[in-house]
Amino acid sequence: MAGQAPTIGIAGAGAWGTALANAAANAGNDVVLWMRSPEHAAALAATRANERFLPGVALHERIRPTAALADLAGVRAVLLVTPAQTTREMSAALAGALPRATPLVLCAKGIERASGSFLCDVVEEVRPGAPVGVLSGPSFADDVARGLPTAVTLACRDAALAQDLATALSGPTLRVYHRGDVRGVEIGGAAKNVLAIACGAVAGRGLGESAKAALIARGFAELLRFARAYGGDPETLMGLSGLGDLVLTCSSAHSRNFAFGQRLGQGMSVAEAAGGKLVEGAATASALVALARAKTIDMPIAEAVEQILSGAWSLDQAVDALMNRPVKSEQ
Ligand SMILES: NC(=O)C1=CN([C@@H]2O[C@H](COP(=O)(O)OP(=O)(O)OC[C@H]3O[C@@H](n4cnc5c(N)ncnc54)[C@H](O)[C@@H]3O)[C@@H](O)[C@H]2O)C=CC1
Numbered sequence: 001m002a003g004q005a006p007t008i009g010i011a012g013a014g015a016w017g018t019a020l021a022n023a024a025a026n027a028g029n030d031v032v033l034w035m036r037s038p039e040h041a042a043a044l045a046a047t048r049a050n051e052r053f054l055p056g057v058a059l060h061e062r063i064r065p066t067a068a069l070a071d072l073a074g075v076r077a078v079l080l081v082t083p084a085q086t087t088r089e090m091s092a093a094l095a096g097a098l099p100r101a102t103p104l105v106l107c108a109k110g111i112e113r114a115s116g117s118f119l120c121d122v123v124e125e126v127r128p129g130a131p132v133g134v135l136s137g138p139s140f141a142d143d144v145a146r147g148l149p150t151a152v153t154l155a156c157r158d159a160a161l162a163q164d165l166a167t168a169l170s171g172p173t174l175r176v177y178h179r180g181d182v183r184g185v186e187i188g189g190a191a192k193n194v195l196a197i198a199c200g201a202v203a204g205r206g207l208g209e210s211a212k213a214a215l216i217a218r219g220f221a222e223l224l225r226f227a228r229a230y231g232g233d234p235e236t237l238m239g240l241s242g243l244g245d246l247v248l249t250c251s252s253a254h255s256r257n258f259a260f261g262q263r264l265g266q267g268m269s270v271a272e273a274a275g276g277k278l279v280e281g282a283a284t285a286s287a288l289v290a291l292a293r294a295k296t297i298d299m300p301i302a303e304a305v306e307q308i309l310s311g312a313w314s315l316d317q318a319v320d321a322l323m324n325r326p327v328k329s330e331q
């Protein structure tokens with residue numbers, strides 16, 4: 001990519017998009033930060049802060065907020081950081097604004113609910129032949145924005161592109177590894193959110209630390225099984241996007257998925273527990289379980305989360321179902 005402007009485009013100025021914008025700027029890039037609301041863009045430009053989504057964090061001087069997609073046209077790569085379920089509409093809008101050669105890196109964690117498609121496949125359908133990548137790993141927006149040391153993985157099928165982008169985004173406090181296994185990296189991010197809901201529910205219900213550890217270990221076994229069946233490399237899942245992110249989101253109430261599960265465990269309804277926040281695991285659970293069933297992959301924890309979310313099971317019924325399965329060998 002020699003000769004191209006060292007500018008990174010970011011589409012989506014929520015918590016994660018804003019944190020990634022600061023990290024990319026700290027790594028030495030100019031950044032164009034797109035958001036859909038012109039008023040929000042004007043407020044960010046005037047106050048140099050994003051009080052709605054990432055309060056208390058100053059916007060780096062190299063970030064230019066905008067609501068015009070055309071401003072992304074000349075960038076080196078665009079990170080797409082809007083909710084998973086907006087991937088189709090956002091990549092279609094970006095397809096109209098970007099040259100075909102501009103890589104699009106998905107930073108959302110999920111599976112498209114309406115179609116059951118992996119997000120990379122959605123982007124490839126909408127922008128056939130254009131380069132696509134995935135960035136995922138254990139990374140709370142607040143931690144990254146505060147400059148706490150964080151490591152993530154960026155995957156593209158084109159190994160040279162993955163390495164270039166990882167190098168461009170790596171800075172003093174964000175270390176970006178690169179990998180070729182796009183499918184494995186995206187499965188790690190999407191599936192761990194569903195499992196984090198289960199861990200939160202266990203915490204909220206007061207079922208103990210032992211139960212939580214068992215859920216993490218058996219949840220990880222589900223993740224590996226699912227990835228193997230859908231073409232991800234199990235070794236990828238043992239890294240940052242997989243085990244790393246599973247441990248983070250299953251052990252911290254700072255995770256919206258965990259906190260949502262915790263409130264379910266305390267007896268709130270699904271709507272109350274979400275509290276208007278983005279809970280990607282709740283949006284993805286049914287698609288994950290449908291994909292698992294389609295290939296007869298045993299995912300009892302993800303299945304239990306889906307049954308609770310659809311109202312078919314109470315939490316107590318889910319715990320009973322998990323504990324009273326036939327005794328089996330540990331795999
Ligand atoms: N917050 C975090 O710590 C991390 C979040 N992620 C992932 O990043 C994605 C985004 O999460 P956050 O930034 O935290 O969410 P957020 O709720 O803070 O922000 C979402 C952003 O998307 C925008 N948006 C919503 N619907 C839209 C649409 N239809 N078109 C265009 N823009 C739209 C919102 O206005 C907002 O700017 C999620 O998939 C999440 O799993 C990944 C790693 C860390």
Ligand SMILES: O=C(CO)COP(=O)(O)O
Pocket residue numbers: 109137138139140193196245248249254255256257258280
């Ligand atoms: O993905 C995340 C950290 O890696 C953020 O998790 P939540 O969406 O559960 O807050």
